[in-house]
Amino acid sequence: MTEYQRDKPDMLTLHKLLICIVGLMFLYDYYNTKAPVVVRVKNPKFSLLGPYNTSEYLLDDVYDQLIDIKNFTFKTNPHPCMEYPAGLLLVIIVSSKPSNYKNRMVIRNTWGRSVDSTKVVFLLGDPYNESISQKIQNESLVYGDVVQGNFADAYRNMTYKHVMGLKWVAHRCPNAKYVLKTDDDIVVNSYELRRFLVKELSPWGAKGLITCQVLEHAEVQRSQRSKWRVSPIEYAAPYYPTYCAGWAILYSRDVVPQLLTVAQRLPYFWIDDVHITGACAQQIGVARTPLSTLILNQLRVSLLTKLGPKSVGPFIFGPPDLSIDKIKKIWNAIPQ
Ligand SMILES: *[C@@H]1O[C@H](CO)[C@@H](O)[C@H](O)[C@H]1NC(C)=O
Ligand SMILES: *[C@@H]1O[C@H](CO)[C@@H](O)[C@H](O)[C@H]1NC(C)=O
Numbered sequence: 001m002t003e004y005q006r007d008k009p010d011m012l013t014l015h016k017l018l019i020c021i022v023g024l025m026f027l028y029d030y031y032n033t034k035a036p037v038v039v040r041v042k043n044p045k046f047s048l049l050g051p052y053n054t055s056e057y058l059l060d061d062v063y064d065q066l067i068d069i070k071n072f073t074f075k076t077n078p079h080p081c082m083e084y085p086a087g088l089l090l091v092i093i094v095s096s097k098p099s100n101y102k103n104r105m106v107i108r109n110t111w112g113r114s115v116d117s118t119k120v121v122f123l124l125g126d127p128y129n130e131s132i133s134q135k136i137q138n139e140s141l142v143y144g145d146v147v148q149g150n151f152a153d154a155y156r157n158m159t160y161k162h163v164m165g166l167k168w169v170a171h172r173c174p175n176a177k178y179v180l181k182t183d184d185d186i187v188v189n190s191y192e193l194r195r196f197l198v199k200e201l202s203p204w205g206a207k208g209l210i211t212c213q214v215l216e217h218a219e220v221q222r223s224q225r226s227k228w229r230v231s232p233i234e235y236a237a238p239y240y241p242t243y244c245a246g247w248a249i250l251y252s253r254d255v256v257p258q259l260l261t262v263a264q265r266l267p268y269f270w271i272d273d274v275h276i277t278g279a280c281a282q283q284i285g286v287a288r289t290p291l292s293t294l295i296l297n298q299l300r301v302s303l304l305t306k307l308g309p310k311s312v313g314p315f316i317f318g319p320p321d322l323s324i325d326k327i328k329k330i331w332n333a334i335p336q
C-alpha cells in the first residue's frame, strides 16, 4: 500500500466533516437571524415616545469638571446640532485615537457621511504631540466634527473620553432623539439604522433605552498577559455587572444626562463600557436590551461580501476591530 492510498479515505472524511460543519454553521446562523430583534423582545424595559409625550430630564452637570479632572475644558467644541432646534434623529459619537486620521476619513466618506437627520463627531483626548495636535486642529477647522478634551489620550483614559461624549451631547446636542456611541474601527449600516429608529422604534424617540451586545456575568481579567487586566484593588468583585460591549451602544436621549450625572460622581474606573453601561446604568435603573442579530458576526460578514446583502438579512453593525480595508469592503456590500 502506498502512502497515497492510505491517505485518501482520511481526506474524504475530512471533506465530509467540513461540509457538515459549514452546513451546521449555516443552519445555526439561519435560526439566529430569525430570532426576535430588539423591538420584539417580550416585556420591553423601555418605552417608545409618540408625538404628544416627551422625556425631559434636567441637566445637572458641572461643565468644567470631568469626573476627577477639575479643570476640564474642550479644546475643540463644535455644535453641529444648533441648526436643528427640533432635534436631530441621531447623533453618533465615535471614540477615536488622535493618530487615526485615516479611520476618521474613511468614516466621513462612508457610513458617517453627513445627512440631515444624523451628525457624527469624533471624541479625542490630547495626544501631547505637537505635530499630531497641529493636524487635529486643522482637521477640526476643515470638518468641524472633532470633540477634543484636555486630558491625555491614553488607553486607561477611555472612560474620560466616553463621559466627555455624554457631556458634549448633554450640553451641545440635547435634543437628538437617539445617541450612538461607537469606535473608529466599526461599520455602521447607517441606512438600516435610520430605518430601524424610525420604523421599528419611534421617530419621536424612546425612553429608558440602552441597546447593544449585552454581556452577562463576564469575569474580571486578572492575568498579567491580558490587555484588560484589572487588579483586585481597581475592581474587587470577580465578575462585572451586566454591561454593553462598548463598540456599539445606542442610548435614548433621556438616558444621557442621567448617566452623565452618575458617572461624574462615581470613582473612576478605566474600562468605559463596564463602568458606564454596567455600574452607572445599574444606578439609574435602565435595563440593557440586546440587539442580537442586528450585529453581524464573522460568518455573516463572509456571506455578505461573497453572496450579497440578501444572504444575511437586516443588520446595523459589523463586528468590532475592523481594518480600514474591511470597513470599506463591508460598506460597499451594503445596498444604499
Ligand atoms: C407615549 O405615548 C404613547 C402613545 O402615544 C404610549 O404608547 C407610550 O407608552 C408613551 N410613552 C411614555 C414614555 O409615556
Ligand atoms: C489641571 O490641573 C492639574 C492639577 O490640578 C494641572 O497639573 C494641569 O496642568 C491643569 N491643566 C490645565 C489645562 O490647566
Ligand SMILES: *[C@@H]1O[C@H](CO)[C@@H](O)[C@H](O)[C@H]1NC(C)=O
Pocket: 099, 129, 130, 131, 132
Ligand atoms: C509625534 O507623532 C509623530 C507622528 O506619529 C511621531 O513621528 C513623533 O515621533 C511623535 N513625537 C513625539 C515627541 O512623540
Ligand SMILES: *[C@@H]1O[C@H](CO)[C@@H](O)[C@H](O)[C@H]1NC(C)=O
Pocket: 134, 135, 138, 139, 142
Ligand atoms: C490641513 O487640511 C487641508 C485640507 O485637508 C490640507 O490641504 C492641508 O495640507 C492640511 N494642513 C496640515 C498642516 O495638515
Ligand SMILES: *[C@@H]1O[C@H](CO)[C@@H](O)[C@H](O)[C@H]1NC(C)=O
Pocket: 069, 150, 151, 152, 153, 154, 155, 156, 157
Ligand atoms: C489620563 O489623563 C489625565 C489628565 O490629563 C492624566 O493626568 C493621566 O496621566 C492620564 N492617564 C494616563 C494613563 O495617561
